[in-house]
Amino acid sequence: MSNTTRWVDTTNVSLEGILSKFLSDIEPKESQEKISYINFSVSKEFEENNFFKFGNKQIEYNIINFSFDSVFPGVLPIEDRTTPTTGVIIVYTLVNKVNYIIDKNTDALMILRLLLGYKNKLEIEKKSSDIHSKLLTWIISRLFKEENELVMTISPEDEKTLTLNSMVGFKGQTDDQISFVSANGDSILNILSTLSFLLESKMLKQIKLRLEFDKHENLEINLKDTQTISANVNKYDGPFDEYSSKPQKMAEIYLLIYLEIMPLLYLEYQKDVENEMWGVKEQKEFLTLVKDKLIAKINEKTQLMDEQ
Structure with a gap:
């Protein structure tokens, strides 16, 4: 699908x-x-x-x-x-x-x-999927700052963790990648990719999320600006691999995405907004943080060159 x-x-x-x-x-x-x-x-x-x-x-x-x-x-x-x-x-x-x-x-x-x-x-x-640029920027900030683990509490004895591992941005409907961000904020490539993502966010047509959820070790989800969701079933690793029926595996991956993963993402985003932990002010601070990290890396490089 x-x-x-x-x-x-x-x-x-x-x-x-x-x-x-x-x-x-x-x-x-x-x-x-x-x-x-x-x-x-x-x-x-x-x-x-x-x-x-x-x-x-x-x-x-x-x-x-x-x-x-x-x-x-x-x-x-x-x-x-x-x-x-x-x-x-x-x-x-x-x-x-x-x-x-x-x-x-x-x-x-x-x-x-x-x-x-x-x-x-x-x-x-x-039932529209509420995919918008503010949500995507929030996800990328969570990745960059390594605040990428979200916990779903079902009961005091039952918690599930959603871990955001990486995010890829594309300009069009094909693989014309313009940015790749992972939960490793200090690498120079990650800083440049994050900056590219933030500056080009209005041009993005789709993003690809790689994540873990509970016992599901790898899920790859595509979110498009057309409000559609797709999953790469072949990249999935987890308990559904035990099914002998490929259609059953496909169906339950999509049910997992629509019924558990996306609602958890929306909930955590909305909680941050309502608790005034994410808004225009925080987005500006995040952009400044990325800029400062990039400048620090440039200064570090020029200092090493001066010392040679």
Whole structure:
């Protein structure tokens, strides 16, 4: 999956009811004047629903695989007017609501409505990922100052630690890297990369976070300015590697990111804002700190040159 978005179903239909809707026959939507949608294929990944442990809860979920063809109107041969679409949807229950994680963005709502046969408004609503430049600058400050461990207290006997290891910034949607920052604030490369990140932050289109969480030794998460989230499943190291099913591993990595990791990041950021530990003043102080460290490194180098 890549560039995922999250949605919630407001119809109060059960998980089994929603899965039945996905698997029911979908009539082709054919038109002479508008885009036609034909050749639907929908399947369920698991015969029986799986369960993902979330805190002290069990999240029930399944995976829907789908494909269809979009045909735009015109006089060209149909093969020249046809675009195939394939995708994956993680369907799960949370707080008595059915939720969807789908590997689509701008056309996600249209596809969900199409596959479910919905015709009314507000039957599905977006759950936006609150990714913004202030959050990213806060993350980079935590990395640079080596305050990169965040603790989630579930109960007095149960704590989970989220460790931010590094952050990579990109200008575009490809790997045109412009900065790399790790939890090693005193290296000259780290100082220069941090400064580059801060000065070029408005140009960043995506950032890649490498982190540890609880028993999950390595997770690589891409956050984009399009409010989408993706994970590099191949870079994952942790207990999900024991699964024989790749789709199960993929689904639970995304459930972990959406239900535990991102909420913890947002919570810690918001706490710092509310406790006046992060704001415009602190951002200026952070920029000054980076500048002073860079100047100190330059002065150190010139002093060594003078002594030679």
